[in-house]
Amino acid sequence: MRKITIILIVMGLFGFGGCKSKKTQHKKAETSKEEIVKVDSLSYDEQIIVFKTLGYEFADKVTKEMILRDVYEMTWEEETEQHIEKNPFSVLYYFYGWRDPEVPNYNYTDKCLWFDLEFFDPNSQYKWFMERMGAITNGEIKFENIEISTDRNNYEWISFDVNGVKKKWKLEKSGYIADSYVQRFSYLPTELKTKGRYTYFDNGGQQWVIDYATDKEQEEFNKLTGLKREWLGEGNHFSEPKE
Structure with a gap:
């Protein structure tokens, strides 16, 4: 059902289905139905178009060649583009939250953040993570005067x-990673009464994507991509803060 829905959406975005007569329309509809049932992948370019309709665009210096290179380095899949096609949206989505020194300001976009708990080593990454968690909210949540200390x-x-x-949040003892740190961000939108909330997505691995969306944007994203993006704080992905 998910693949059929995705293909129908892309057909709509490309403007398929214009017909000169009801008879022709009926024939085209039958053909499309047959093609949809057989489709089990979506091209890189078609996925990019869907993401653009959702407001996701890579920075100017980010090229398809860079994305394919990065996907290969992360997955070791020799047929890199085919790997993206066979896993519609779930692979490509991560790279909207990636960064590279070849790109001005490093970040591929300011829409989301690709991360892993192990990235919190060294502890300076707690500060960087918080800065990025502000950047992806498009100004709704602003973090300032961020400092890390040890008692x-x-x-x-x-x-x-x-x-x-x-605010002041307790992390963990030096040398240990505080996964409850990520969970704390899920409470801020309610406290601050913002329009959007943080979201969470993973494709089964230990790395994940944090995004920010309104209820309507969340619904539209999941509808167009077929992904099951959750609200951050749901699904028991991170520990609850102890204090």
């Missing part, structure tokens, strides 16, 4: 201002 018991803390509110 006498060797626990790390991150203090900051968010939309003018001062």
Whole structure:
């Protein structure tokens, strides 16, 4: 059902289906139905078009060649483009949250963030992560004055201002990763009464994509891509903060 839905959407985006007569229309409809049932992949370019309708566009310096190179380096799939085609949207989505020094400002987009708990080593990445979690909200959530400190018991803390509110979150002991740190962000939209909320997606691996969307945008994204993107905080992906 998911593949059929995706192909129908792309056909609509490309403007398929214009006909001169009811008879011709009927024949074309039968042909399309037969083709849809057999389709089990979606081309790279067709996926890009769907993402564009959702507001996702790569920075100017990001090329298809770079994406294919990155996908290969992350997956070791020799037939890289075919791998993207056979996994519609779920592979390509990650790269909207990727970064590279060849790109101005490093980030492929400011729409989402591709991350892994292991990336929090060194602990300076807690600060970088928070900065990016602000950037993807398009100004709705602003983090400022971010500082990391360690107490006498060797626990790390991150203090900051968010939309003018001062906060301080306990992390973990130095050398350990605080996965509850990510969970804390899921509570901010309700507290700050923002229009959007943070979202979460993974394709079964240990790495994931954090995004930001309104209820309507979340519904449209899942409808057009067939992905099961959740709200951050759902699904027990991260630990609850202890204090």
